[in-house]
Every structure is written in C-alpha cells, then in structure tokens.
Amino acid sequence: MSQGEQVAVARASDSRRPGPLWTFGLLRSELVTTFRRWRTLALLAVLAGVPILVGIAVKIETSDGSGGQGGGGGPAFITQITNNGLFLVFTALAATLPFFLPMAVGVVAGDAIAGEANSGTLRYLLVAPAGRTRLLLTKYATTMAFCVVATLVVALSALAMGALLFPLGDLTTISGTRISFAEGLARALLIALVVAVSLMGVAALGLFVSTLTDSGIAAMATTVGLLITVQILDQIPQLHALQPYFFSHYWLSFADLMREPVYWHDLTRNLGLQALYAAVFGSAAWARFTAKDITA
C-alpha cells in the first residue's frame, strides 16, 4: 500500500504541469503501475504457457509420424499445426480467447477503480487536477494496452514455439489457397489485433463493474462471473435470438481472416458489437464514476 501511495504521490506531483504531455504522464504512470504488479506478470506468464503446452501436446501426439488427426476436436486450427508452425499462433489465440484472455482482462479491468478505492489510493489520484473523466479514460486506455500486450504475449510465445517444433514456410489458408510466409505473419499480426479489440467489450464491462464497488476482489469476481455466464448462455440453443448480442458471440470470427478471400461479415459484426459494448458500459462507468462519492 505504501508503494501505491508513493506512486500516487509521484503521479500527483507529475501532474503539476498541465497540457497534453500531462495526460501522457498520467497514462505512463498507470501503465508502469499495472505492468509492474506481480499479479499482472503472473497472468501474462500463464498466458504465455498455454501455447507452449498446446505445442508440446501436438508434437507428442504426432511424433510417431502418423499425423494422428482424429476428427474436429480441440480448438480451431489445431489439426493444421503440423502443416505449419504459424498455425500454432491461431490455435493458441483460439484456445485462450474464450476464457484465459478475457479472465485476465477482467482481473485488470475490475481492479482499475475498485482496487484503488480498496487500497485507499483513489482519493490521492483525484487530489491531482486530473478530473474523473480523464482518470477513467486513462484507466480504460491502460486496460486496452493490457489487452494488446496479453494477446501479443500469447501470439509471440506461440510463434516461438511453432518455429521451434514445427516447419515454417508458405502456408495454406483454410480455403485451400496458398499465401507466402510473410503474408501469413502479417495476417497473424492482424488476427492478434482483432483478438485484442475483441476484448474491448469485456474491458468496458469490467471497468463499469469496478466503479460500482469499493472492493477490488468483488469487481474482478463479478466481471469473470459475468463472462462465464455469457459464455454458457451462448451455448443454449433456445436463446439463439439473443446470442448475436452477447459480447463473446463473434469472438471466434477472427478465424475468418484466414479465409481467402477474407469473409468480413462476422468480423465487422464483432467489431461493431465491441464498439457498442465499449460505448454503453464506458459511458455507464463515466456516469457512475463522475457522480460517485469517493469515501476511500
């Protein structure tokens, strides 16, 4: 806590100079605090571990040379990893997107306001002439930065593992056409960005929940609980009329970037839906936070 207060004081003193650079200073200090937490580093380590596990499992299963593909089980693209190590990136993202990634984002977003309130540092943050709106935007930007970093950690870990265990080279898209390795890499980067943007909705939801309570743990648990509930509801066929509006419904549409030509229909829906969630819960968080009594 004392460390947090020091940082908060540092932030407050940093912010004496007004102007755009000042906002940047606030953002920078937020980023540093977030990424220096052990909790954040542990989350990133878990995320980096998933592709390593998947890669080793696939390698062991196919090491007898039989190419033992058994049907369509497992995460998307898993059967193509033996064709090209780059597919491990897509498999790892498909494996982490339903749960690991949004859970990590839920932890960071849920902690954003409630965690500060919990440790008593929120009032120090507001002592600086930051303004609540600006602080909220900074918190959201930090959470989104975490989304991008978390996704890239998964992608890079998977790329390293794929290069180590499997052949690389020209790859076959799921439509059966061939693209060069460079284009494959570009698509992998694009997919990682789409995955990061897919988490925008959860991040806004987590931030809103975070403004509702003064307990960081409660905010994290609520966000992750909502995430699991929505994922379950998305599996119930009777609710198919509602499902297109669930933030997780189009998550796997990033796979459409591996078609040739790219099938944009679900991708654009996903991006639109994420923007909508961000707008609704972002403004709800603003409504709540700017009018809230800060007692801690």
Place this chain on the structure above:
Amino acid sequence: MAPYESDDNTPAGEAEDVRAGRRTAARYVVPAAVVGVAAATIGLVPAFAGSGDPDLPKISAQQLIEKIAESDVQQMSGTVKISTDLGLPNLGGLQDSLASGALSQGAGDKDGSAADPSSKLLELASGTHTLRVAADGDNKQKLSLIEKAAEYSVIRNGDDVWAYDSGSNQAYHATGAGDRHGSTSAPEDVPATPKDFAEEALKAGDKTTSVTVDGTAQVAGRDAYKLLIRPKQSGTTVGAISIAVDARTGMPLKFTLTPASGGAAVVDVGFTEVSFARPAASTFDFTPPKGTKVTQGDEMKGHEGKAQPKGMEKALPKGMDERAEGTGPKTIGEGWNAIAVFDTGSKGGVPSGAASDGGAAAGFLGSLGDQVKGKFGSGTVFSTRLVNALMTDDGKVYVGAVTKDALVKAADAGK
C-alpha cells in the same frame, strides 16, 4: 491544494443528496441513449435497405426464362446463403446417423475420409449455411462451405478435383473430371447455386404450372426480376417458387421455395454478395499442405464415376427424390403431384436399415410418424413441411411433395 468535488460530503444536507441523485440519473441518460440509438439502428437499417424495388423495363415470363437460358456467365464469385427448413423432427445426433445410414444404403458407399463430399452434403439439409462459389470458365470452379473457424472446399481445376476439409486437415483428390460427361459431373452443376435450383424448377414447368413475372427486387446489391412459379394442381405441398434473376446477366440470384401450408420458406438459396469479375487464379490452385492426409478418389472401391462431384448432386431438393435411386422407384401421377413408390420388401413399416437394428428402432421410428388406415391396409405417414412419405405395413413406401391425403389416395389406388 487543487479543488476536488465530492469528497467530504458526508454532513451535507438532504437537499444536496437529492441534487446528487438527480445528477447521477441525468448522467445515466448517456448509456441509455447509446443503447437506444443502437437498437434503432439495428431495427431500422434493414427496413430501409429492403425498401425501394428497382425500376426495370417490363418483361414477360417467356422473355425472362429465355434470359436465364441465354445467360452465359463464365466468371463470377460470390457468397451464397442457404437456409433449409424441412420441418424434420429435431433428433440431434441421431438424425445424422439415421440420415447417413439411409444415404449410404442408396449410394452404397462406406469410407472414412472426412473430406469425401458426400459426407458433407447432409449438413446442408437443415439450418442455415454460407457457401462461397467462384468460377472461371468451364474448367475452374470452386465451392466452399464456411464453417466455424474451418472451411470445406471443393476445387476443380482442369482435370483435378480436390476437396479440402480444413477442420480435420484431410484432402480428397480425384482426377479425370474433364473426361467425364462434363456438364453433369462438374461442380458447376452442384445445385447449390441459384442457377441450378432455377434450372431444376424450370424443368418441372409444364401445363401443370403457372409462371409469371412478379415485379423486381434487389438481390446482393443487384437489380433483379422475380419469376414466380406456382403449381396449378391441388394436393401438392409446394406453395410457390420464386426466382430472382439478375436483370443484366440473366443469372438467377435467389431461389425461394415456400410450402403451401404457409410459413417460412422450406428452401431459400440466394447470393448475399456477387461479383462478375474474374476471380484470382490462385483461388483454384490447391496443393495439399504437408501433414494433410490425402485420400485418392481412385483408391476407393465401388465409387468409380460416382465418386466425386456427382455425389454433390444429392443435395436438396433433388436428392430427396433421388434417394431411392438404387431401388428403382415407380412414379404415379404427374407434375407436382408425382409420387414415387418403391418396395422395401420388408414387413414392419420401417426402412430396412433401421429394421435390422431391432424392434426398438422400429418402435422409435413409428413414434415419429402418424398411423393411417385406408383401403390399402394400415401404415405410417412421416411428414416434413415439403415431402411426405407413407410407409405401409406390407413394406411399400410412397414418397412425394404432396399432402397426406394424396398419399393415402395413391396407396388405395395402387392396391
């Protein structure tokens, strides 16, 4: 010290609390407004997009059919959406196994490759699917079934026919597609494109049918004429068939079959996106990636000519009539009221495949149908929204796109 607003307001009076409450409520108007605008956009945009049928010069039904016949689209690519709602009982996985059992009886194939086209076809028989089609001349065609994070493609490039199932990472290869009697076995004749559905429907057009031009419509962003085909006979379950024909190229863009009983279309196939530019040459190149299991078409015994694209013909709705191919059905009636009759030779009123599984399966199947009695004896009627089948207790099966009564009448007459 910098000023800050709402800290230390615990001793503030009630009036201030009320004001703060109002301020919070006022701020929540913003997210509510965002939700409202989004809901309005989602609700209204399709309504506006659907309005405004294009103004096109008047045309007769005859001219329109000629336009379709003359249509010679060599290069195109597009996205096709297929929705089928046959009203089959929802049995989950059981339905698949029963249906594939029935299909393999007719076609006589039993092989393991997931990339084998015939194993994919039944998926199209229910629900909504998205397909992509591309063609460049007579020798290059491609058809892809878009699945969740996977795709199933059938690619024809000259003599080679490849099928690639990215979900299971298996490929299927057959050669000599060019040698086979071209027009019937090439993937272009897969009745999955609106063109093939339209041709099927037009073939049925004779004295029993009224064909009219029913205004215009926008399909996949193109101006189209709507051709309306209605049966003149009564007793059929087919209500109407509507075909949207591209005004410029004469290519059918949308095919809709509505049942006589009303409600949603039984089959609805239409382009959601179409382009008449030449697709990239790489679209039709396929080399199986390393690690992909390739099944050669020639390796499969008992398949021969039937193997590759011909299996595709078994899609709807033609497949429904042809399923009985192997047993050599008789046909009663003409036009829309045609009823196929075949003798399964087995007593008990259930298909032989299921009957061999024992009485439990027979009882189960019987529970899906309605018991009927007539001069012919008694039997079970299995109905869907389009096709009804009567299975008599002495092993005869009557199938047709006709009502139950018509089936019973046919069975009585056959006695």
